[in-house]
Amino acid sequence: MKPKLMALLLLAAPFIGLQPAAAQLRVDITRGTEAPMPIAVPSFPTGASVATPAGTTADLGRQVAGIISANLQGSGLFRPLGAGAFPAPGMADVQQPQFGAFRTAAAQALVTGFVTANPNGTLTIGCYLYDVFSEEELMRQGFTVTPAGWRRAAHKCSDAVYSRLTGESGYFDSRIVYVAESGPRTQRVKRLAIMDQDGANHRFLTSGQSLVLMPRFSPVSETISYMSFANDRPRVWLYNIGTGQQEAVGTFDSMSFAGRFSSDGRTLLMSVTRSGNADIYAYDVASRRSTRLTSSNSIDTSPSFSPDGKRIVFESDRGGAQQLYVMNADGTGTQRISFGEGRAGSPVWSPRGDLIAFTRIVGGKFRIAVIRPDGSGERLLTDSWQDEGPSWSPNGRVIIFSRTERNGRTTLRSIDLTGRNDRRIPTPLDASDPAWGPLLR
């Protein structure tokens, strides 16, 4: 009997394992959190604190971490955790972080590094990024700077962290040029001013003797184009930030305005008026020759190249009201891309190429919006009384613009593409017409 029973059990064995043919479970995660990523940015340690013209290295270590925190927080994508949440790391911890403490603080990533003074008077600032959960080193970079340039090292470290974690290029080591306004409404003084993207290192570029408008950065050089009423003749000028040298563009005997560089910096697009209408011209910076691109009986202005230089977006009232149009770089193939309620103006092509930012004007309200180059996917990013004059961050993720309050005050603000991260950019005076420059080298 015993063998018989065993045989039966053996026979039955396959059936016991009769679980469903193991089609593996596969779960779709279609939503995540949009909450900013918690990231630890403790003070950067220093071996032995040394006095430098910019302060002691220990003090700089704290400030570098502070700048990185502020940059990351300002992006809206990160939530830096204060130094109080974990013990201050020492030099040995930079390459061997105590991950447990950062995990406890719920940080997902850790930015650390060091500040040391070199015998030749320069500073070395190390920058490390770790994944707190996998305990992997994600990135490390080092910067040697003069004591005066320590902020740039902090910005470069921020860019490296941002870029490694988001996969996009950064935008922190960059500058903004804008029009600083002061004085009563009837006698407004407008000066060109430049500052770091976080508002630091602010300085004025022009004295305010003549009115200036519409400054625009060259993406590749230390050159700004702007419109000046110097000598009572409004025209586009070029300004070299490094040398202070200025030069008028072209020999137009009429008004020229709204200059904007191509992404290679070789061509400057602008509007030139003749007998009441404005047309778009391309000005070759090297040869100083200009080519007319539009010839309608309307006001064509605010031209902006696509990043590949093949197309141009501009605004025109040729259809009756101010709208956006896209044409080839040689002026052919013009197509209207903005429709819908109200007017659309001051378009700027994103450095990423995928979007065009512009000012949507409906019922006396000016708002910042984006639209795809084919005219689809229009989206309003801001909702205030008067937001205008958008300009893209170098990575095409953030837009800076000017906001006019009902009391007449004008400020600079930035908004990211999600439309949820509306931030004030500090300026000492009223500010308008910002232009974001390229990443510094």
Next chain:
Amino acid sequence: MTERGALLAAGGLHLALLLALSLGISRALPNRDMSPDVTPIEYLEIGPVPTATKLPQPSMEAAPRDPGPPPSSDLPDVPMPQAPAPPVVAPLADDKAPQDAIAEDVRKAPPPRSAPSQARNSFDPGAMAALIDKAIPDAPVRPRDTSAFAKSIEQAIPKGARISPRQVATLEQAIRAQIAPCWNPPIGGADVSEMTVVLKIRLNSDGTVAAPPEFVSQTGASAGNQAYARAFVETARRAVLRCAPLDLPADLYTHWREFELNFDPRQMT
């Protein structure tokens, strides 16, 4: 003994008993001492055979009450319930009930020797006949209609060894509900709307990660967006590591011991 082992053992015992009874061997059993040495070693801990009187009933009840789609085909394609995610524990607790009943019975079971006679006395040949080919009693060695037999046995196997569509949905919901809040997808990137990544997850029975999430596949990556593609995969990995340990129904461990997660943020953009 692990719960899984216990369940398998219980299933096996049910089966053995079922076979023994239906094949007429039961007639020989009363004369025989059901000595422990006959019992295969893996059944030893259960030792006292479950009260035979109740054997068929709990087993049958343990089978899915809602027949649903064919149990063994295409589990992941089972349509999701429209209702919002039920609390993870509630429905599963319900499903567990029959097993708990069995376990309870095991604990209360009388000494082994009395079991066989009780089993014989309470055995309902009519019910069994519906399940098993009538020809089998005359052919003591091998059942002929294995498919029907397999089906009946499948139904008799306790919960946990197999999984109903409803449990699949519940398990998916539980995983989703725990992973999603930990995932910071890099939204706003130019290519985010087209990018997805599939990771293979291996978990210990306590919900902790048994091995680093393994890359399976990715869509939307190109030569031009490698940095973004890499960062994207890392956010998915981080989500799993950050969320662990996952709190998932222990009785379904065989189904979530290893599974795949498809991270697809299209609905977010």
